[in-house]
Amino acid sequence: MSDDTGEAPIQTGDATGVLSIDAMGGDLGPEAVIAGLARAIKKTPAMRFIVHGDKPVIEALIAKRRGLSDHCTVRHASGVVTMTDKPSQVMRTGKDTSMWSAVDSVRSGEATVCVSCGNTGALMAVSMLRLRKLPGINRPAIAILWPSRNPSGFNVMLDVGADVRADADDLLQYALMGMSYARNGLGLTRPRVGLLNVGTEENKGRTELREAHDRIETVAAEADFDFVGFVEGGDIPGDRVDVIVTDGFTGNVALKTGEGTARFVRDMLGEAFRATILSKFAAVLAMTSLKRLAARIDPRRVNGGVFLGLNGTVVKSHGSADETGVAAAVGLAWDLSKSGFSDRLKTRVAAVTASVEGQE
Template sequence: MDKVAVDAMGGDLGPRAVIGGCAKALAAHQHLSIILHGDEAVLQPLLSGLPGAARDRLSLVHASDTVSMQDKPGHVMRHGRETSMWSAIAALKTGEAAAAVSCGNTGALMAVSMLQLRRMEGVSRPAIACLWPSRGRHGFSTMLDAGADVKAEAADLLAYAIMGATYFRNDFDEPRPRVGLLNVGTEEHKGRAEIKAAHDLIARHQETGRYDYVGFVEGSDLPDERVDVIVTDGFTGNVALKTGEGTAKLIGEFLGETFRSGWVPMLGGLLARRALTRLSQRIDPRQVNGGVFLGLNGTVVKSHGSADATGVAAAIGLAAKLAGSGYRGRMAERLVIAAQASQDAPKGDGA
């Protein structure tokens, strides 16, 4: 059984959407069991509507309090012990669950996860990895950090390269992922100082991390076939992720207007409807919902705050898959080798 702890509260659509997602995930994965964390008085009535088969693999742990989207991470770290988010992560720490999922406040989730699970050796900034629809061989690329931290030094970016490559290798069965470093141009002389330093570090550690480094990539390369893993700081990554989502949504709206602009295009849209539905699924962020926290001693998946049942189910499915894969052990090994190599290496400034 893959046991996943789910924070039932804190998503924009409330616990009903989360429980709907649990039901979908339980129906899709026979070896999944879920521990739901949240307010019993709210959740118990919602559970009664579930089919018996799903109900058997779902248990409930009461938590009286909820983290809101407005709560500051520091506040939750100090006063959040009674929240459903804290409780879900605690289940990971005690080993009751093998992975945890929450739709709640990203900053608070990262803070609570770091506090309880601690960082892996060699990691000073954990990262959030997300999937990006791509024209590449696997249909997706991975970008990290998508928003765990607003800054990243060169050593952090190297850790992201190693973590991202391990994650991508695990998820897509790709022996040698190609890693690119996000910059404002592909020429060697461009970018900020920490990015130029990271460029050298990531190139030097290709064998440690078992990836091929393709060099600098630009925003337009995020869906490109020449790269599998895109490394960047969490500020830039978060802006890129939301810009991509926003652009896709805008074009979707424009496309809808196009087909409603007269009866001839409307007929065209009807004829192409099934193909267009497949297209919208292909670029629907709900289908690949879930940012994975990398660099912690535990597997935490952050679902989109506005995720509906389909989105929540995708995040739970991802958590279950990761829980069973053992990727963290392999990641830890490579991070330790890279950290040791950096300590042993002569410093670039001649010291």
């Protein structure tokens, strides 16, 4: 469970293939999480999990899935962080929870990446407390993948809600972390970074944005990425940039507006197809193409906000994630684990911090 249990790590040496899973705290309970793990190993049999939560319940669920138990070590945690628990409360009294235990497996080094469907605020608080911020990082951020017109099919956007404010230095750090995530998560060698604003002219917007613009521009060449300057809301699903940098308030509103709009258009489309006999028939004919579209814009398939700026990586799955959603979040955690993302990000941030400090 935590540092002082004396339990041995499940692997010695290489923890790259081990993910730490918080099985409790999601809206659909441990059933959905264990179902997601079962689905994930079908695609990637090399995955190993440390699963945290109510041991008897979890073991029973795992036993029902053929072959899954070979991939899992279960750690008992009696407490569960609920969606309404206050982060400050969890930080004080949450030691016995599955969330805390799951984060601690990354802290101790026995797993590389932690995945949780729990309360975002509490997960960020526990992650900051147990993993600590990287040197040079003031505010950690949550990054997500956003369906876009780019060849990879996605853009990276951050922060989408770790903190409601960000000053110019924070935004510079978000640019570096987002760029590193785009390299490791999307496989881009030279990501294009844009700063979200209400216009693309350099003299527009709030003071901290104009400051951040200049700072990001200064480090771009050395840090080996392209800074395209200010971008607008319409560029988030577009192909002008790969990484969209913004504060957590604006990013969270944009994320939820985009999700809400996509859901709205999808529902209207469904209504349109149900409107007449002819259109119902058309829907049957177009089924395959429409399913492909639905998959492309299905938020469950891009499930997983990644906490950046900590000593270790934490993937936050949607609270309402079902089997598909959990499998997507676990797949993302796996990709980040295999690419050695935590170490690469740390190196990247350290290099630029040193360089900026050298210039000052």
